[in-house]
Amino acid sequence: xxxxxxxxxxxxxxxxxxxxxxxxxxxxxxxxxxxxxxxxxxxxxxxxxxxxxxxxxxxxxxxxxxxxxxxxxxxxxxxxxxxxxxxxxxxxxxxxxxxxxxxxxxxxxxxxxxxxxxxxxxxxxxxxxxxxxxxxxxxxxxxxxxxxxxxxxxxxxxxxxxxxxxxxxxxxxxxxxxxxxxxxxxxxxxxxxxxxx
Amino acid sequence: xxxxxxxxxxxxxxxxxxxxxxxxxxxxxxxxxxxxxxxxxxxxxxxxxxxxxxxxxxxxxxxxxxxxxxxxxxxxxxxxxxxxxxxxxxxxxxxxxxxxxxxxxxxxxxxxxxxxxxxxxxxxxxxxxxxxxxxxxxxxxxxxxxxxxxxxxxxxxxxxxxxxxxxxxxxx
Numbered sequence: 487x488x489x490x491x492x493x494x495x496x497x498x499x500x501x502x503x504x505x506x507x508x509x510x511x512x513x514x515x516x517x518x519x520x521x522x523x524x525x526x527x528x529x530x531x532x533x534x535x536x537x538x539x540x541x542x543x544x545x546x547x548x549x550x551x552x553x554x555x556x557x558x559x560x561x562x563x564x565x566x567x568x569x570x571x572x573x574x575x576x577x578x579x580x581x582x583x584x585x586x587x588x589x590x591x592x593x594x595x596x597x598x599x600x601x602x603x604x605x606x607x608x609x610x611x612x613x614x615x616x617x618x619x620x621x622x623x624x625x626x627x628x629x630x631x632x633x634x635x636x637x638x639x640x641x642x643x644x645x646x647x648x649x650x651x652x653x654x655x656x657x658x659x660x661x662x663x664x665x666x667x668x669x670x671x672x673x674x675x676x677x678x679x680x681x682x683x
Numbered sequence: 684x685x686x687x688x689x690x691x692x693x694x695x696x697x698x699x700x701x702x703x704x705x706x707x708x709x710x711x712x713x714x715x716x717x718x719x720x721x722x723x724x725x726x727x728x729x730x731x732x733x734x735x736x737x738x739x740x741x742x743x744x745x746x747x748x749x750x751x752x753x754x755x756x757x758x759x760x761x762x763x764x765x766x767x768x769x770x771x772x773x774x775x776x777x778x779x780x781x782x783x784x785x786x787x788x789x790x791x792x793x794x795x796x797x798x799x800x801x802x803x804x805x806x807x808x809x810x811x812x813x814x815x816x817x818x819x820x821x822x823x824x825x826x827x828x829x830x831x832x833x834x835x836x837x838x839x840x841x842x843x844x845x846x847x848x849x850x851x852x853x854x855x
Contacts (some may be wrong), residue, residue: 494790494815552703559710561720564814566784654711661704662818 489563499574514601523602525593529560534678536547544664551660555653564652570644576637592616717780724809732795732819740793740819748793750821753807754798776805777810786838790815797821 520542521527530536557563588669589595592613594602597614599617602610622629646656711717732740740748776782787794794816798804804820812818823832 488813488815496815548700552700552707555707555711556703559707559714559719561718561722564780565782566781651718652708652711654709654716655705657711658704658708661700665700 488561489557491566493567494564512599514604517601518599519607519624522598523605523607523610525602525613527605528594528595528598529590534674535676537675542669544667548661548664551657555657558653570642573643574637575640576635580635588617588620619658724806726777728813730819731822733822736819737795737821740795744793748794748795750797751807753796753798753803755803757787774798774807776797777807780814783814787811787814787816791817793817793819795819795821799854800855 487496488494492499506579512559517523521538522542528538528539554563554565554568558565580679586597592599594610594613596614596617599610599613603614606619616683645660650658651659690747713719737750749770753774754771755774770786772786776786795815796804796808796811797820798807808818808820
């Protein structure tokens with residue numbers, strides 16, 4: 487049986503909702519258990535104090551990439567059916583800046599805020615209210631403000647497509663980049679941060 | 684054993700990542716960036732349709748179905764431009780998954796296949812079935828013109844059958 491199951495009709499919408507709930511629970515549990523439900527630990531990455539967030543995110547990227555491409559080469563997944571967001575540089579840059587600013591100020595991203603909210607952290611619950619209000623304001627003003635940040639639609643862009651490499655070769659390069667980054671992060675961890683108080 | 688005990692977990696994970704990355708790289712180069720495991724092309728050709736079934740399908744799906752001729756020759760049987768949902772493709776195109784997904788955008792839309800050669804028709808049916816499409820094989824077709832004739836001017840009994848199935852639906 488070929489994946490993705492929803493697109494090929496092997497599971498219906500109800501099955502997809504059930505799968506999403508199970509995956510969400512596992513994801514939330516892992517986030518909290520790796521310390522990603524702690525705003526101090528998350529914001530510490532911006533001060534060069536603790537690289538935990540970068541290590542978790544890079545590990546997740548490498549794991550997903552290896553599993554996805556292994557499934558593709560084993561004939562279990564049709565990679566053409568995977569949902570890819572179209573590249574819009576303006577939206578990505580402005581969105582990234584707003585997202586990053588919110589992360590430095592609040593100490594959470596939406597996912598980690600919800601994970602932390604389940605552990606009854608007041609700051610996380612306030613953060614959730616904040617980003618929901620932000621989402622609502624953005625949605626109702628979208629038509630008026632989209633011209634400011636939306637640039638040319640560059641279509642579905644992947645690293646292997648840009649460099650004209652096979653998925654396997656690109657995977658190896660990303661693995662090497664991740665390992666090199668981890669080595670660098672381990673060497674610099676705690677050294678960049680200077681206590682001011 | 685003593686050596687194994689000294690290996691730290693993070694070292695083992697580094698080695699595993701490099702090993703899997705290496706395997707993927709070799710597979711990617713060797714397979715030409717295609718799936719290395721061949722498709723399991725088993726298709727039960729009992730999912731066949733006759734002209735009358737085809738007309739029922741057309742009504743049921745409000746013409747949102749595809750009737751496709753596959754050929755290993757470079758030339759299709761006849762002109763197929765008369766019907767917008769009818770196409771003729773080369774059998775070799777099926778090797779390109781990107782092309783398949785582009786040409787058959789919805790897996791829910793039935794694909795009715797016919798070909799000049801039975802072997803070609805069954806191969807096309809098995810490949811599209813593998814990719815998750817709702818495949819039906821048209822066994823009665825002798826030529827494209829035959830299909831066009833049948834679809835444009837269905838035999839009287841087919842029309843009666845359609846009327847009957849429509850009225851039965853309304854009554855239900």
